[in-house]
Structure formats: structure tokens, C-alpha cells
Amino acid sequence: MIDKTPLSIPRHIGIIMDGNGRWAASHNLPRVAGHKEGAVAVDRIVTACRERGIRVLTLYAFSLQNWVRPAPEIKALMSLLGIYLKSERRTILDNDIRLTAIGDLDSLPNSPRKALLDLMDESASNTGMTLCLALSYGGREEIVAAARALAVRVAADNLDPAAIDIDLFSESLQSRNLGPLDLLIRTSGELRISNFLLWSSAYCELYFSDKMWPDFHSSDLDEALASFSSRNRRFGGIGK
């Protein structure tokens, strides 16, 4: 018998796209080739999420901690970002996708930063799906920045500390417009959160895939969605 139970679709998915380097090593290729193939996977998973009605997709493309990588790898990743933004411009605009970004965008090299800001501007009124790139991003740093901004308001006598609650704190985060994370996917078999969306992942469902990111296909996304749909989310309550 066909199961006709409607799938519950997560509103916001975050993906830690891990395993590009190991994918490259397993194909006897340089690490950068893994990142190139990773960008191809980004393209297909963005389209697949759009087709499946996901409202927000946040991709962990470069962490604040990734700056310690060898300079040539960083250069290649930044150049890939620029190439991706150029080649995906039409896909993003034609599919009604709004591009946004979180992280220390000022630290990005000029050329990809400009391409990013331009496409964010151009796509700002799109409503089909929000694609957020986490670039030079760290979850703890995001929380510290929000705490600092609130402390400044308190020090200036503009805010009563008693008024600081979960809602006000959420509104002070750079990722405030993305909403809570519902499903966090990490590829490559690693079981870590690695400083990604720490605040908004408070009640997210976790899904770990053994596939390296370049091997992650829409069928793998569907497995993650099926798993999400089978979860009983209780948010501290006793559930259905």
C-alpha cells in the first residue's frame, strides 16, 4: 500500500557541507577539485530545496575558523564563490530565490564580496525561497556580537536589562530574519556542529549523512526529509 501521509517539510534547513577534501583525496585529486565539485552539489541542492518547498536554506560555505587554512585553498574557495555567484545568477533570479548572507562579509575579498552584495540587492524582493550563505561565519561570534550590541544599549540607558529575553536576543542576531533552524544536515560522517547557527539550532533535528558533500544528491536530501518527517518534535513538551 502506498503511504499517503503528507510529509512535514522543514521550513529552515541548514547544511554543513563537509567532505570536499576527502572526496578529492579519494579521487586522487587536489583539495580544490573537491571544492569545485562541492560547488556543483550546491547548485543541485539549492534547486532541489526550491522544488521541495523549503522556505530557507542556509549553507555553511566558509567558517571564521576556516581562515587558518593554507592561503592557496582560501584563495581558491573565494574565487569559486565569485564564479558560483556569476554562474548561478540567472538560476537564483529565475527561481524567485532571495540571496542573503551571514558572517563577517567585510573580511571577504573585494570581487566575491561585490558579486555577493550585488546579487543580494538584485534578488531582495524574491519570495520563493531564501538562500543564505554563511561566509566567514561563526555561531559563537554571532552570539557575542548580539550580546555586545545589547550591552551598548544598556550602557547608554536605552535598554532595561530586564527587557532582554529570548525574543529580543533573537532579534539582535545577524541571522534574525532566517528564523529557527528545523533541520541540520551534515555530510561526511562527522558528528559535530562546528560553530554553525548555535542559537537557532536549539530545537533543530539533526541528520548526519556518510556521503561526502560532492556526492550528496537530491535523493540524499529526500532521505533527510523523510527522516525529518518521522521525528516527533516535542520542544520540551510531551508531544502528540
Ligand code: FPP
Ligand atoms: C568542508 O569540506 C567544506 C568547506 C570548508 C567549503 C565549502 C565550500 C563549497 C561547498 C564550495 C563553494 C561554495 C559555494 C557556496 C559556491 P572540507 O574542505 O573541510 O573537507 P574535508 O573535511 O574532507 O577536508
